[in-house]
Amino acid sequence: MKSLVLGIETSCDDSSVAIVDDNGLVQFCTSQNQDADHRVYGGVVPEIASRSHTEHLLPMVDLALSTTGLKMSDIRAIASTNRPGLVGSLMVGVVTGKSLALIHDLPWIGVNHIHAHIMSAFLSEPEIKIPLQPQFPFLSFVVSGGHTHLFLVKSETEIQIIGRTVDDAAGEALDKFGKLVGLGFPGGAKVDAMAKGGRAGAYAFPRPMSTEKNLKMSFSGLKTSALNMITNIERRDLPTVLPDLCASYQEAVVDILVDKLAFAVKQTDVKNVSIVGGVSANSRLRSRAQEWADTNGVGLFIPPIRFSTDNAAMVAYTGNCLFKANRVSDFAEGPSPASYPSDFS
Ligand code: KG4
Ligand code: ZN
Numbered sequence: 425m426k427s428l429v430l431g432i433e434t435s436c437d438d439s440s441v442a443i444v445d446d447n448g449l450v451q452f453c454t455s456q457n458q459d460a461d462h463r464v465y466g467g468v469v470p471e472i473a474s475r476s477h478t479e480h481l482l483p484m485v486d487l488a489l490s491t492t493g494l495k496m497s498d499i500r501a502i503a504s505t506n507r508p509g510l511v512g513s514l515m516v517g518v519v520t521g522k523s524l525a526l527i528h529d530l531p532w533i534g535v536n537h538i539h540a541h542i543m544s545a546f547l548s549e550p551e552i553k554i555p556l557q558p559q560f561p562f563l564s565f566v567v568s569g570g571h572t573h574l575f576l577v578k579s580e581t582e583i584q585i586i587g588r589t590v591d592d593a594a595g596e597a598l599d600k601f602g603k604l605v606g607l608g609f610p611g612g613a614k615v616d617a618m619a620k621g622g623r624a625g626a627y628a629f630p631r632p633m634s635t636e637k638n639l640k641m642s643f644s645g646l647k648t649s650a651l652n653m654i655t656n657i658e659r660r661d662l663p664t665v666l667p668d669l670c671a672s673y674q675e676a677v678v679d680i681l682v683d684k685l686a687f688a689v690k691q692t693d694v695k696n697v698s699i700v701g702g703v704s705a706n707s708r709l710r711s712r713a714q715e716w717a718d719t720n721g722v723g724l725f726i727p728p729i730r731f732s733t734d735n736a737a738m739v740a741y742t743g744n745c746l747f748k749a750n751r752v753s754d755f756a757e758g759p760s761p762a763s764y765p766s767d768f769s
Contacts, residue, residue: 431740434517435509503743568701587639622667
């Protein structure tokens, strides 16, 4: 019998439960997105997020077991994301995970959400043949709503941070722009869709820090330049120019990301890379990164979109890796808004 871990993800506004084996084979994964609950407020409301996790989590655990025909006695450990994230949201997943572990006499493992995104490159599903997986060491670019971080991944549990944004995350830059041009929240996927009908060179947006020979990134200036640009566009003209605006803005974000990834490969001479996190669902980033990888002899791994955005399969698999490395958590460990200093050193 494979080692099966039940994973719980509640770091922000997605509730998710999954069961994954120690090869990264996903037996079951269900996710409940809360976008509709938060959209009216233009951003995630922590109180609403926590309440929603509380409502959805246990029925999702029941669904995982009834769909797979597995029993709790088939599960080796319970893993919950316990950092970084919204503490109220994390608390729901942590308390649910620990309670299940205590009732069923199982170990509990607190998982770092960024670590989980990094491990999403190893997930596969029964109906899909096992995808090519990155070989260690590889570079992992975590590009999400909260993070734009570059890591050197030496093994499943030895990960070193080598670069990061100095201000906003790439997803945040896309979400803020989406809100600014009236596409609502979250804007990333909507900007992506709108950009498909536009010209990437129509508007000149800056690419701050992208040509600097370091692994620092910056996205906050982009939003300010978009605000200035939009102020000069007549409101009634906005729908007509929106595809060009989205394509040009998205291109600036993608340029910064691909340039920094290329510099990271040059600097480390590591030629296997993965791009993970919600923004790796972006169609332009996927195609531009693939083009760059093909012309530079780099092995590129990007998970399928359902594993790019927040999900519990990546948490369950990371829990499985930590379990194998004897790194189960103490029940006294709680949720934390930030990563631990020891996580990526
Ligand atoms: O990893 P994720 O689901 O949650 C965090 O950990 O933050 O990432 C969410 C981010 C949001 O900023 C969302 O707008 C962005 O991923 N996103 C996209 C796309 N789909 C989701 N950004 C660009 N293009 C997409 N297709
Ligand atoms: Zn995430």
